[in-house]
Amino acid sequence: MKYTITQNALKFSQLCYHMNMDEKILRRLSVITDEEKEILAGRKKIDRNIYMAGDRDIISGDKLLPHGKNIMIRPHTRFIHFPEHTHDYVEFVYMCRGSTIHKVNGTSITLNPGELLMMSQHAKQEIEPAGKNDIAVNFIVKPDFFHGVLSFLGNEETPLRRFILSCITGERGAGYLYFKVADVLPVQNLVENLLWILITQPSNKRGIYQLTMGLLFVELLECTDKLEFSYESESVIMKVLRYIEDNYRTATLNEIAGMLHYNHATLSRLIRKKTGQNFTGLLQEKRLSQAAWFLLNTDERIDDIAYLVGYENMTHFHKLFTECYGKSPKHYRDCT
Numbered sequence: 001m002k003y004t005i006t007q008n009a010l011k012f013s014q015l016c017y018h019m020n021m022d023e024k025i026l027r028r029l030s031v032i033t034d035e036e037k038e039i040l041a042g043r044k045k046i047d048r049n050i051y052m053a054g055d056r057d058i059i060s061g062d063k064l065l066p067h068g069k070n071i072m073i074r075p076h077t078r079f080i081h082f083p084e085h086t087h088d089y090v091e092f093v094y095m096c097r098g099s100t101i102h103k104v105n106g107t108s109i110t111l112n113p114g115e116l117l118m119m120s121q122h123a124k125q126e127i128e129p130a131g132k133n134d135i136a137v138n139f140i141v142k143p144d145f146f147h148g149v150l151s152f153l154g155n156e157e158t159p160l161r162r163f164i165l166s167c168i169t170g171e172r173g174a175g176y177l178y179f180k181v182a183d184v185l186p187v188q189n190l191v192e193n194l195l196w197i198l199i200t201q202p203s204n205k206r207g208i209y210q211l212t213m214g215l216l217f218v219e220l221l222e223c224t225d226k227l228e229f230s231y232e233s234e235s236v237i238m239k240v241l242r243y244i245e246d247n248y249r250t251a252t253l254n255e256i257a258g259m260l261h262y263n264h265a266t267l268s269r270l271i272r273k274k275t276g277q278n279f280t281g282l283l284q285e286k287r288l289s290q291a292a293w294f295l296l297n298t299d300e301r302i303d304d305i306a307y308l309v310g311y312e313n314m315t316h317f318h319k320l321f322t323e324c325y326g327k328s329p330k331h332y333r334d335c336t
Helices: 002-013 023-030 034-040 143-153 159-169 185-200 205-221 232-247 253-260 264-275 279-297 302-308 314-325 329-335
Strands: 071-075 082-087 090-097 100-104 107-111 116-119 125-127 135-141 176-179
Touching: 023 090, 023 135, 023 185, 071 185, 090 100, 100 116, 135 143, 143 159, 143 205, 159 176, 159 205, 159 232, 185 205, 232 253, 232 264, 232 279, 253 264, 253 279, 264 279, 279 302, 279 314, 279 329, 302 314, 302 329, 314 329
Parallel strands: none
Antiparallel strands: 071 135, 082 125, 090 116, 090 135, 100 107, 100 125, 116 176
């Protein structure tokens, strides 16, 4: 089951070897490039021929990615202002040292060491000049890459899963995700491991890329409290999802609507528009996935588990669980 894959991946990622951002990586990323030498010599604007095809302000993945590759890293070009632009690929920016200032969809973001900024193809980005000691890395990722990591995201509706699906489908409005995760050690381990893999280019690198990225996503799924969005409606949905995550046993639409100062019907329509599900569906999804976890990881009685996740009608719980997982709770525990 996808849920089991996610739980196993999480356990594995917590055992990953930790390496601080060591000097080998930083030295590689700090080298003054030929492009930066030209900027320091007096060039005032970015060289569009490096980044863009034609007159549109769209940075092209075909310009930056070697033929046949769907993921690579590129140190952020320092010393120059990047005017507003979009990308035809998905970009992650990880701050290794110092800071960079980004304006994304009209919001100013100061990216600090250990923080991660994810932008969809349609996000509008502008970047202030970075200094010599401001070391950031751009992950340039074609949407097709994410097909190999979707299984790590499970079936629950989360901001990260919706973002990745929007990137795959090319849906407009996906915006950006800004993770303030400098203090989350597993995330730091995995990003740095991913940097090392992309720098050293080991054999079977495609599979290793996808596994490591998948493990990173598993960790980021637990970081919704450290996540910021671009649009008010997205921020509201994030708060709804976090509310369900924290209060799934007793959560109600009326309660969260009151907390957010929203009309009940208006919030219901917004949830449906942004997630494709209603509040009850999201809540049921969370309750059942939590029940599945209890079944696999505890010896609690099945009726007690149903009560723990918010169901007082045992017949209703058994029916919903069987419809969701294709097995009764007992069969799921015995055979999974």
